[in-house]
Amino acid sequence: MPVYKLHYFNLRGRAELARLIMSQAGVEFEDVRFERTEWPALKATMPFGQVPVLEVDGQMLAQSNTISRYLARKHDLAGKDEWEQALADMYADNINDLMTGMRPAFLEKDADKQKELYEKFMTETVGTHVAFIEKQLEKNGTGHLVGKELTWADLAYYGFFSFLVEKFGEEFLKDASHLKSLIALVEDLPNIKKWVESRPKTEI
Amino acid sequence: MPGYKLYYFNVRGRGELSRLILHCAGVPFEDFRFEGKDWPAIKPNMPFGQVPVLEIDGNKMLAQSHTIARYLARQHGLAGQNDWEQSQADMYVDCIYDMHGTMRTPTWETDPVKQKELFDKVNEETIQPHLEKVEQHIIKNGSGHLVGQGLTWADIAYYAFFTTPIMTRLGGEVFTKAPHLKKLIELVGSNPNIKKALSSCPAPNTKLINGHCSTEWNAIYYHIVM
Numbered sequence: 001m002p003v004y005k006l007h008y009f010n011l012r013g014r015a016e017l018a019r020l021i022m023s024q025a026g027v028e029f030e031d032v033r034f035e036r037t038e039w040p041a042l043k044a045t046m047p048f049g050q051v052p053v054l055e056v057d058g059q060m061l062a063q064s065n066t067i068s069r070y071l072a073r074k075h076d077l078a079g080k081d082e083w084e085q086a087l088a089d090m091y092a093d094n095i096n097d098l099m100t101g102m103r104p105a106f107l108e109k110d111a112d113k114q115k116e117l118y119e120k121f122m123t124e125t126v127g128t129h130v131a132f133i134e135k136q137l138e139k140n141g142t143g144h145l146v147g148k149e150l151t152w153a154d155l156a157y158y159g160f161f162s163f164l165v166e167k168f169g170e171e172f173l174k175d176a177s178h179l180k181s182l183i184a185l186v187e188d189l190p191n192i193k194k195w196v197e198s199r200p201k202t203e204i
Numbered sequence: 205m206p207g208y209k210l211y212y213f214n215v216r217g218r219g220e221l222s223r224l225i226l227h228c229a230g231v232p233f234e235d236f237r238f239e240g241k242d243w244p245a246i247k248p249n250m251p252f253g254q255v256p257v258l259e260i261d262g263n264k265m266l267a268q269s270h271t272i273a274r275y276l277a278r279q280h281g282l283a284g285q286n287d288w289e290q291s292q293a294d295m296y297v298d299c300i301y302d303m304h305g306t307m308r309t310p311t312w313e314t315d316p317v318k319q320k321e322l323f324d325k326v327n328e329e330t331i332q333p334h335l336e337k338v339e340q341h342i343i344k345n346g347s348g349h350l351v352g353q354g355l356t357w358a359d360i361a362y363y364a365f366f367t368t369p370i371m372t373r374l375g376g377e378v379f380t381k382a383p384h385l386k387k388l389i390e391l392v393g394s395n396p397n398i399k400k401a402l403s404s405c406p407a408p409n410t411k412l413i414n415g416h417c418s419t420e421w422n423a424i425y426y427h428i429v430m
Contacts, residue, residue, distance in 0.1 A: 048334060090267050
């Protein structure tokens with residue numbers, strides 16, 4: 001088994017999906033977390049001056065979705081053939097877009113403006129996307145996003161949507177029974193439960 | 205050979221990388237381009253209401269520009285020789301995706317003075333620091349390519365990003381500190397299949413502007429990065 005070392009801030013953020021994948025796969029990893037004050041000194045050591053970075057037997061891999069995809073493929077969570085792998089990639093990209101789409105609201109300092117931005121994000125961006133996802137889940141018919149089994153796509157949706165539920169409540173999922181079931185399915189996986197209970201508690 | 209149909213607007217934008225991969229690999233495809241006015245009718249048929257979308261054999265649809273590009277690269281020998289190389293290529297393309305995002309503001313700015321200001325800001329804050337790292341990586345890799353010994357879609361992604369109209373117009377100094385990347389981009393541009401594909405335009409009302417197919421309107425108002 002290779003030695004995995006994941007470098008990131010003490011946050012869930014863009015590293016959490018990799019952690020969920022490794023946890024679900026039952027793979028050991030060193031979960032290196034540092035404070036913002038430590039970052040300037042570490043930045044120069046990262047391949048593109050950014051984190052998360054996955055260190056695999058001393059070699060470094062950057063970019064959160066690349067890291068997650070690499071781990072998923074290595075540990076049977078990527079999809080059973082190249083087409084399924086592509087579908088899983090597609091869903092992970094959707095989540096990436098949603099995360100990026102949330103940033104302006106997240107970074108807004110004015111409380112009233114921030115509330116407005118979050119509302120807009122949730123109704124327009126998330127709401128629209130959830131409607132599409134419901135259709136896709138229904139069409140696939142297995143409870144999973146891709147194929148018949150768990151893939152990192154399911155974990156990606158769980159990671160982001162459980163965070164949204166935490167932050168905004170479940171109301172926005174009221175017409176999304178399939179997505180709700182998927183989130184619950186992942187939540188109940190023993191390895192995921194164990195990880196969520198033991199991980200450091202962070203705001204994001 | 206599967207039947208590929210790539211749905212995208214009649215611009216370079218987020219469809220161009222997949223087109224270049226297919227051209228480079230010598231794979232025929234239907235380069236289905238449409239104008240903004242046609243989009244409302246097409247949108248409901250797309251899996252997530254967005255394009256580009258790759259339709260395969262008339263019945264399977266794949267969304268998300270980089271997922272499509274990665275799938276095509278993997279199917280046609282442009283993804284890297286092993287898992288690690290494939291991940292390295294993924295990593296570089298993700299960097300391009302991020303930079304594409306930062307270029308949106310200057311790209312859509314219509315005032316040329318303000319546009320140059322915004323471009324210079326993105327260049328200083330994001331592109332130059334990134335290129336500094338990329339130069340080091342190319343030198344270390346030793347083959348002239350980003351990943352492994354040969355051309356991958358990562359090289360093509362950098363080519364696409366750094367040859368857009370806005371980059372061509374305002375980015376004259378962009379490679380001052382990145383001669384290896386400059387050479388790599390020239391190498392990709394000199395690939396016979398890419399040269400051939402870009403020497404003529406597939407869609408009506410388009411013509412070559414800065415070596416790429418655009419309508420006049422697209423060239424002026426879009427110059428979308430990547």
